[in-house]
Amino acid sequence: MIKLRASQAQLLLQNSVIASYKIGILCGFENEANFIRQFKKYSGVTPVKYREHFAVTQSGE
Secondary structure (H helix, E strand, C coil), rough: CHHHHHHHHHHHHCCCCCHHHHHHHCCCCCHHHHHHHHHHHHHCCCCHHHHHHHHHHCCCC
């Protein structure tokens, strides 16, 4: 279930301007700290770093 939530959060981080803490709540995480911890465990980076990386990748196209 965590993998599914983190995957959905990745999509939202890539394709929206919703604040990362709100994305965590929308994806079913209890709170921001839990979201960050679980997302990092799944993705290897924090939600903010994930979004920054994706934004850099997109702008470089």
